[in-house]
Amino acid sequence: MKKNIVLIGMPGVGKSTVGVILAKILGYKFVDTDLVIQEKEGKLLREIIAEKGIDGFLDTEDRILKSFKAENSVIATGGSVVYSKNAMANLAKNGIIVYLKLDYNKLKYRLGNIKNRGVVIRKGQSLSGLFKERTALYEKYSQITIDENGCNIEKTVNKIVAEVKRGL
Ligand SMILES: Nc1ncnc2c1ncn2[C@@H]1O[C@H](COP(=O)(O)OP(=O)(O)O)[C@@H](O)[C@H]1O
Ligand SMILES: O=C(O)C1=C[C@@H](OP(=O)(O)O)[C@@H](O)[C@H](O)C1
Numbered sequence: 001m002k003k004n005i006v007l008i009g010m011p012g013v014g015k016s017t018v019g020v021i022l023a024k025i026l027g028y029k030f031v032d033t034d035l036v037i038q039e040k041e042g043k044l045l046r047e048i049i050a051e052k053g054i055d056g057f058l059d060t061e062d063r064i065l066k067s068f069k070a071e072n073s074v075i076a077t078g079g080s081v082v083y084s085k086n087a088m089a090n091l092a093k094n095g096i097i098v099y100l101k102l103d104y105n106k107l108k109y110r111l112g113n114i115k116n117r118g119v120v121i122r123k124g125q126s127l128s129g130l131f132k133e134r135t136a137l138y139e140k141y142s143q144i145t146i147d148e149n150g151c152n153i154e155k156t157v158n159k160i161v162a163e164v165k166r167g168l
């Protein structure tokens with residue numbers, strides 16, 4: 001059995017976009033945990049957030065991902081997964097945790113286009129505050145960090161392939 005490759009990082013960094021290409025190149029399956037949550041709940045993420053609030057969404061993510069199972073897979077997580085210790089422990093059991101890292105300004109630009117997906121951010125919290133809080137968590141959990149600055153999608157994928165092949 002191959003170890004899963006688990007992508008973590010801020011929303012908009014490319015976990016979902018890059019993940020599916022990575023899976024194709026490596027011959028792995030691809031799972032996006034956001035879609036797993038949507039399917040299990042029968043609702044869109046932004047509907048869950050609107051109905052249950054941020055804490056309700058985080059509880060849902062925690063409940064589903066602490067017992068989520070996958071094999072031979074590239075797993076694109078949602079950016080907020082690092083708030084769940086249980087989910088991270090479960091994902092790390094059989095996976096190598098890869099942090100996709102991008103500078104704040106570039107991320108801010110990309111996030112401008114994905115507002116309707118719903119990001120877990122507290123009322124009054126700034127994006128830069130969120131970035132700082134999240135960065136500490138992504139660094140805490142990652143085994144491999146991929147600096148995506150200056151890389152297009154293909155180059156990012158190639159960087160991950162090179163790094164994970166050393167780690168597997
Ligand atoms: N180098 C890059 N790597 C990944 N995504 C990129 C890159 N450059 C631009 N993008 C764009 O940024 C967005 C990333 O979105 P997505 O894959 O949904 O991120 P995430 O799953 O991390 O929230 C996509 O619109 C993608 O086309
Ligand atoms: O970082 C976040 O707060 C979130 C990121 C989203 O996934 P992506 O990171 O794939 O955009 C999704 O899980 C949810 O809307 C919350």
Ligand SMILES: [Mg+2]
Binds near residue numbers: 015078
């Ligand atoms: Mg995604």
